[in-house]
Every structure is written in C-alpha cells, then in structure tokens.
Amino acid sequence: MGATHVPMVEDLPPRHRLSLRVREGGRGAVGAALGLDLPERVGERARGGGREALCLGPDEWLIEAEEADAAALARALGGVDVSHAAVDISDREVGFRVSGPGTLALLAMGCPRDVARIAPGRGARTIFHGASVVIRREAEEEVRIDIWRSVAPHVRALMETGLKELRAGL
Amino acid sequence: MSRHRIPGRGRVDAGRPVQFTFDGRSYDGLQGDTLASALLSHGVHLMGRSFKYHRPRGPVTAGSEEPNALVGTSRGPGRTEPNTRATVQELRHGLVAESQNRWPTLSFDAGAVNDALSPLFSAGFYYKTFMWPRNFWDKVYEPVIRRAAGLGRAPTEEDPDIYASRYAHTDVLVVGAGPSGIAAALAAARAGASVTLADEGTEIGGSLLSDPGVEIDGSPAWDWLEDRAAELRDLGVTLLTRTTAIGYYHQNFLGLVERLTDHLDEIPHGAPRERMWRLRAARVVLAQGALERPLVFDGNDRPGVMLAGAAQTYLNRYGVAVGERAVVVTSHDSAYYAAFDLADAGIAVPAIIDTRAEIRPDLASEARLRAIEVLSGHTVTATSGRLCVASVTANPVTGGEVGEGRQLRCDCLLVSGGWTPSLHLFSHTKASLSWDAEAGTFLPDRSLEDLHLAGAGRGLWGYAASLSDGAEAGAAAAHALGHAAQATGLLVARDRIGTGITHGQLPTHRAPSRVRAFVDYQNDVTAKDIKLAVSEGMRSIEHVKRYTTTGMATDQGKLSNLNALAIAADALGTTPPQVGLTTFRPPYTPTTFATFAGYHRGAAFEVTRRTPIDGWAEENGAVWEPVGQWRRARHFPQGDEDMDAAVDRECRAVRAGVGIFDASTLGKIDVTGPDAATFMNRMYTNAWTKLAPGRCRYGLLLGEDGYVRDDGVVGRMAEDRFHVTTTTGGAARVLTMMEDYLQTEWPDLDVWLTSTTEHWAVVALNGPRARDVLAPLVEGLDISGEAFPMMSVAECTVAGFPARLFRLSFTGELGYEINVPARHGRALWEALMAAGADHGITPYGTEAMHVLRAEKGFIIVGQDTDGTVTPEDLGLGWTIGKTKEDFVGMRSLSRPDLVARGRKQFVGLLTADGAVRLEEGAQIVDDPDQPLPMRMIGHVTSSYNSAALGRSIALAVVENGRERMGETVHIPMPEGNVEATIAPGVFYDPDGGRAKL
C-alpha cells in the first residue's frame, strides 16, 4: 500500500442552502435572478457573487451561499415570474471537508462510486457508508461532503475508524 | 537446523528463526515458513484427524486447497480461529497452533474407533440410520451428532479485530501472480492501462517459486521474478499479495480478501486484520493456474502421502525435505520433475510408479541418470504405516489385469494424478465449461464477462506457453480499452513441459470391501461410497455429492471433485459431462465472517439516526428504543422507576400539567408549486382545495390498493406551499411514492417535493398548561385560543429562534408542535424546560406518547394497521373528500372485497379485569371452548395501562366490530382465557374538548 497517508477531516461552519427546483424553460430566468448561470448537466457547478449552484438532477440545483445572504436570495427569487420551488434546507445537512493525501482512500471505504472520476470542480449526490451524501470535489485530494444531520455521527464514527486504519499504514 | 531442513535451499531466511508451538510443544521454524513447512522440517506429518473416521492425516498440499492440515490458531483472547490451513498460515513469533478433532491427543485419538466401525458408516448413513423413532431426532440424534460433528471449535469471545472494506476501480485486474499473471500484468501496464495484480500468496511468482531451475530470458527464474516485481512497481501496478479473489460477480465486480496482520509478529495499532476489496475492473485476466489432482488408491490418505507438486514446493521454496525416502506415483510428467529435484537434493528416490505404459524417453533417461527405477504401466494397490506411510505396493497392469505386487519401502509417497484448471471464479458468473476428454478435465468455454484466461488455468502446460499466453491476454485486455499493446515473447530455458492422463480409481485386484481409497479426504468419502451412491440410484453428481458429502468440506472439492466425477461416471458407464459438475460458488476459499461484515459491527452495525435533542436525552437518562433507523427516547426513568412507573408518571404529567416531547423524527415534506393543492388532492384521501393558508388538516394516504399507508398533519403555509408531515418510519417511503406519481404519472404538474425532515427540530408541548409555558417565549404571534385555535399553523419566533408553530394534538390535550431549524433544537428544548420549570414540565418518551394517543383512539400506522386496513375499517371514512373524483387508492375502495361485510374494524377492548393487560398481537375469538384450530375474528393491535383511566386499555381489529359494541369476546392465552368487552376506541375525553382549550 506504500506510504502512510492520513487526510484531515474537519467540520465546516453552517452555510445557507437552498434546494432549487425549476423546469428547463425557467432555468435561465431563475439563474439570472441568482446571478448564476445554472449549469445544465448533472454534476456541474457554477459560482459567482459568493453563491454556488450544483446541478443534482435535471430540474434540481443545490444553491449555497453565506448565511448573511439568505434574505437577499429570498428576495431575488421572490421576484422571479417563473414556477419554481426554493426550499431552505440549511439545517438538513451538515458539512465537512476531507483534505490531503489519503482523501480518496478514506472515501473508498464507503463509497462505491469511483470518486476519482468526479473531476475537481464537479460534484455529485451519491452514497457513502449507506447514507445519501453530496460530494464536491474541490481538488485532487480535497472533497466537501454534505450529509443529513441525523446520520452524520454514524458516518463520522466510521470515518474515524478509517483514519485509524490509514494511520496504521496497512 | 531442524532435521529435514536442507541448508541453502528455499526462500526462507535461515538467519531469522521463529518460535511457535503446536499442541503445546515448542518448535522453531524460519522466517518465510508456513506452519506446515515448519512442522515438516521437524519431520511432523501428522497434523490432524479426519472428520468422520478420525483417521490420522498430514498435509497433502502446500497451498490454500489443503483439506487435511487444519489446525486451530490463536494469538490471545478472542483472537482464535478454527480450521486454519497450516499450509497457508505464515509462521510468526509466538504462534499457538492446536490440532483438532482428536481426544485426548493427536497420536492417540479415542474417536478413531469410528474408523474400525467404518463398515457401519457407509454413504447415506445418516439418512438410513436416524430415521425413527421420530422424536429421537431432537432428543438424541441431533444433539449427539452436533457434538460429534465439526472440526474446530468456534471462538466464544467477541472478535477484537477490525475488518476493513474498500471499493476499488481498475482498468485491468489480473487474478493470480504466477508466470502467466505476471506476463499479463506487465503487458497491460506497459501499454498504459491501470493494473491491479492480486495473488493469495505472500509474494509474486506462483509456480516459479517452486521451480528455481527454470531460466527466463537468460535469467534464473528467481532473478527474473525480482526484476519483474521491480518493474511492476515502477509501472504503478497495484500489487495485492496475501489477497484471495473469493468471488466474481456480474460486470467484472470481484470480492478480494486481503489478509493484513495474521503473518505479523506485532499488530500495528488500529490496523485491520483483513480487508474486503470490492473491485470493479474494466477487464479481468484470470490466471489462477491449476491444482494438482490426487490419485485414488487404497491407503492414499496416510500421513506422508502428498501431492508431488507440494513436495517440490516444500523442497524448493521452503528448503524442507518431506522425507528421506520418497516413492513417486503418477499419471503425469510433472511428477518426474519433482522426483528429480528431490533426488538432486540428496533424498533417496527409489522408484517412480507410472500408470502409463509409455514414458517420454528424455524423462526415462533423466531418471536412469539418477538411478530412479521407473515402473511403467503400474498401479498402486496398498500402502502401510500407522501414523506415517511406511511402504507402498506397486503392481503391473497388463491387458487390464493387475499382477503380483511389489512392496516398496518409503517414508513419503508423492502422488500426481494430473492437473485441474482452476475455473472457480470463471464459473461464478454462470460461464459455461466444456469437457476435454483427452485431458480428462473441464476447460473454460463461454462467458458474458469482459475477461481473458491465461496459462494453466485454461489447460496450458509449461512456462514458455504460460508466459506467452499471459502476455497475449494482458495485451488483449489493454487493447480492448483502447491502448496500443504488444505481447512480447520470452525465451525459456530448462522449461518443464509435460502431459498426462487421468483416472478415477486406480485398478486393483483386491476385494472391493477391503479397499479404502479416499476421494474426499476431509469428509472421508471413499471410492466405494461413491459407487454405493450410484448403485442406490443417484444419477447426477449433485445427488452423489449430497448423498456422500463429497466436495462439501472446507476445501469444497478442490482436490476431490473430478476424481469423484470420474468414479461416478465409470460406475454409471458414461462420461463425466453426462454426470455433470457441481456448481462453483463463492467464496473460493474459506473466508472470515467478519470480513464480510467489514466496518458494520457493534455500534456501527447499522445507521443510527439521532435527533438534535438526542444529546439532552442521553444526559438525562433516556431509555432508548429503535424506531426505523432512529433511536428515540422511550421514557425518562427517575430514581429506580421501572418503565411502567415512569410511563405512568409521564402520562399523568401531560394530562394534569404539561409534558415535552421530541417529535423531530416525524417525516416532513415541503410541497411547493402552483399545482401543490391539485397534487395533494390526488395523493391524499382528503380535500385540500379549501384548506386556508395558516390551517392544518389530518391527512390520510392510501396505497393504490386502497389500504392505509401513512398519515400525518398537513399545514398549508401558502396557496402554493404545504408542510406535510409523515410517520417517523414512513418518511422516505412516502416521499418516494409521491415522487413516483409526480414523475411518472403526472409529470405535467408544476409542483416540487423536498424532504425537510432533518431541517426542522420539532418539540411537542402537550397538556393543559402548554400555552402557559409557550406564550411568554413566542414573538410575532398571538397564540391565545381565539387567535390561534386548534389546527392552526404560523411562522413566528420562539425563544428567539425562527419557528413554524403548529397547534395540534396527538394526546388529546392542548398541544403545540414547535419547528425550528435543527441547529437550534436543543437550545429550544432547554429554553422550554426552563420556562416550564415552574409548571412542572415533564419530558416524556415514545411509550407515554403511545399510551396518550391510545386513550384517544388515535391510530399508529404500522401498529394498528398492517397493510390490509382501509379508512372505513378504521372509522376514518370522514377523511375522504366527498366530492373527489379520484385520489390514489380511491378506485380500490369500491372493490368487492373492500366493501363486503365481515371486514375487521378498529375498536376498543376493555378486559373484564382492568388489572389484566392484553398482549399486543393476541388473537381474538368468539367462543373460547370451540375445538382447535379456533376461528379467529381479529387481534389486539395496541395495549397499555392507562394512568388516566386507572386500568388497562386495548385497541383491536374485530370482524364487524363497530356493530358489536358491548359484546364479549375472548382472548385465549397460554395462561388461560381473557374476557374482554368491545368498546368505542376513544377512552378519554370523547368530546375532544380538552384539546380545544
């Protein structure tokens, strides 16, 4: 297995998260209101003005922003004249970051998907240790993971076991 | 140096002795030894006793296919393992090994009396003997057989080790790092493919580790291996040694078990013992090689009788002579090379007994050079020796007649009946095999997988052939992935080519009843047993296997299957493919259970979901109960209260003052869009169009079959937005069902669904003083009874947190459910506890919640319903929107059987004696004196002690129950009959005035 690589796992502070749903015809208008070019393909991301959109499904985007931006976001979306749904899910998930060499090995302990094939800058909803998660690949060896709050302790405990395993170097 | 160790030979490290014990006696071996090679270096062949006859047995192989040398190993408390194969257990300092299936000692075993009684234990013995009397089965036979059966003892302590799991993805997986596997990995990696090379052994090389005399491209085999290992590393090939590919599943998905610590003297902290690789490969190259096949003759199971290839491995790889005087018996050329290697190492090899009449001239002359007598056209009819073989009897066979025998003295007998390609993994995905009559074996035929086979695993023999075949397979794999790949040829000198024939049982002139020729060593199945099975009517190998237990031992017939098949085919006068081949199933070799479980043991066995208030409940002594994946506080005992006392106290507090309850697990779905009300109308039984924003309604969800699936309160937050709640266990199911209809039946509707279950923490306040506690904390909303009546919802601020406040009641008391963003859940709870302190606020758990709702006759879906209950059965017909033309399940409500009389209806039950609490699930009958089986008219769905009523209460479904108010029914229980009266389901505050305060 070669050298011992142990990544760092850290909790991330809360972010404002919206689940945004809109049909293809309204994507442009809603994106314009947010100041983002909502990406068309699942897994792609767009960033701008401190806001980020990750396309999770053909009519679904996860919008992330600073918490202080929440009211402005709501106002911007309130003015859109296209059918859509924007639901505050800020507290549904908690986020953490895994970074450093060994990141992909730690993920491979519970994620059946080949995370190496999620290019840096992209993201995906997938399954990790039995739980639905949103993974954003920030760099070769850096990912952010959003996971439902109630299962986070379970998954974090499994990751601690994994870190111990990586430290043991076998 | 131990007696049988040959200095300067093998890959063991003479400078690093390793101490271990076997059956309490200390031995030393060398770094690089297996337990078997170390014991053999001390002349110890006897390592175990067979399963049925307790016959003394020694190792017959040097690999994972070993059926005999099974021992118990341990390295401290909990770290014991039964049935470890001594042939693969690497020696480590302090290894403790014990023989199995013997008492009192391995050399004197009382169970060996079975051997003397063997005429009694014929094939099918159990089926024939233990038939009657019938009640003897569980009283006598079963316990006695259970105690006598089995090899090792299962560990009794919890396994303290960690077992790991890892997903992996690779372009090319090569299984087997023998010559063809190495060549394949190199060809694929040189072409630029990502390659994983796995081998169950400790290092790469496979058969080359036992054939150091071969030269490849001008280098001695072991030098070539060292160079190739370095090249594989440089090419970035992932090399997994001590890793067994145990299963091959669809679309090139393989399970590989890597053994990480069993060979280590010290286990690094946190290191897993084994790791299950779940690997997906774009292409697979199977280069598993072949297994040597024993010959079947009388006395072929004595310790010291061993496969010729194994003896060669012990000599060349471990520097161990398996005896001082070796006789060889073979039907294949390969055993000659073993004989030559042993002779060249100074071991006496008086004779090679060959079943074939014609001997290859070069082999014959090589034998002559070494003064080895070759007895061509001979058979073996007997061996002698008690705990180790002492002689073998060779007889000439002429024209099918077995002539006079000649006894040859020996202390080991090396056997080869040819080679069987390992097609286990190939067969796991239903690939087909074809019979090669000439080779007397099955060969790979067709597979749906993207795979290649190479080398001995597809019937090739010799190093030059295997190396070039491997290179071609590796190049083909890389080529299939779009890489330009080349298979470079290799020059092999001193190659060891050969051919052979196969046999069932070797010919003998002795009376069949006196011949004990073993086919399956571990399960003690003899050739005679297989013939008996055929004569008793077994025609398929699947039946022969089950009747005789051949191939059912821990080695799964790796040595025995083809011999058994050949003997059965001979007995039936047909060919092996006509008799069939048993199905190969994973795992390839015995695999630790914990390795399958991986990380999912103990607390991590399954996902445990925790609410934001979980920590408070834990600190305050909650007793937990699992609800779906959640853990929920069941009750909060104080002092030495038992559950009944705690629940009683919690219920009284809610009825008399105020209780606080963590309802965060309730499923929540946000339904938003211009068509939200239309969608809700189609999904739920209720009418939603006229529900005003700010109001709530109890909603009932059916399946399309008309049966109740879920329920919950739904609040209308705005014209185009509903806040739907579901049961705790139903949250995911309901969302899936809604998405299904929305996406596939009504994709035209402009509405979207979002799970908000975990966005909100929910705290329920219930009791006459609920408002007194809550009101001072609320900002931005008048929660007086007039301004905020029952079934209202509004957004406001509670204790400084943004909140969605519901006024509803699942207890029958004045009630509120406060939703705040989850991160504030615990702070809200603590603020309410502080605000309620003066009011005696009491936390209550799910058990009190159940009692309180049962007193009101409120159903719990999944407890009072079982998937066959309609709204009408429950008395919930009022939830159905009267003017609706369609909703999910509506059509089914007019199906004949759903409107027929005699359906079970939801009612209350009051036992005649209020101190008696009915059992949930108990069956209800009209006449307790009727003959068995009684006619059951319903069952108890919920049953509790009611603090408010001072007696037990129950809910039940009873045929035509609502017409039978006041009638007596009976609940027969093991302790006696219980009498009960049918009553309305609402036991407490039937007018519902208390919730409307």
Place this chain on the structure above:
Amino acid sequence: MLLIHCPYCDETLPEMEFAYAGEAHVARPVDPSRTTDEEWRDHLFVRSNTRGPHAERWRHVHGCARFFNAVRDTVTDRVLATYPAGSPRPDLPGKDTP
C-alpha cells in the same frame, strides 16, 4: 453489483445508488373510476414475470433522484438499455436471451 447507466446523469454508476421500482409501462388509467373490477385488478396486481428482456423501472435514488426505465435480461441479469420515463421501450434487435 450491477452497473447501471442513468439516462438523466448520462453516467454508468454502481447499483447501490439505484433502487428497483417494479415493471415499466404499467400506466395508471386516466380515470380509474371507469375501469371494471377486473381491469383494475389487473392494473394493480398482474405483472408479466418475464424470462428474458424485461422492461422495468429504476430510480437513481442516491443520485439525480429520477425514475427511469431499463430493459434488463432476467436470465443474464444484464441491463441492456436504459431510457427516460415516458419514452417508449426501445427495440433491441439481437438482444434476446441467448
């Protein structure tokens, strides 16, 4: 564990991200109240139980969350094609059970 191509994500992904959802092309009657008891029974309960290529529904539940259709050979357990919900079953010449 199968590999399944999600027609919405346009990626081939491990089966663990997906959930099976029964036979495909079983459309809910537009007006169930107009169906006879027998027609409704068949809609609810009667399925083809095919040996060979079988049109069925899957959901990319741990992914884009969309329901879609697949043709899977029930003999070989191969997914022969996947296509969006609402699309007709594709013609798969030469993809019959061997």
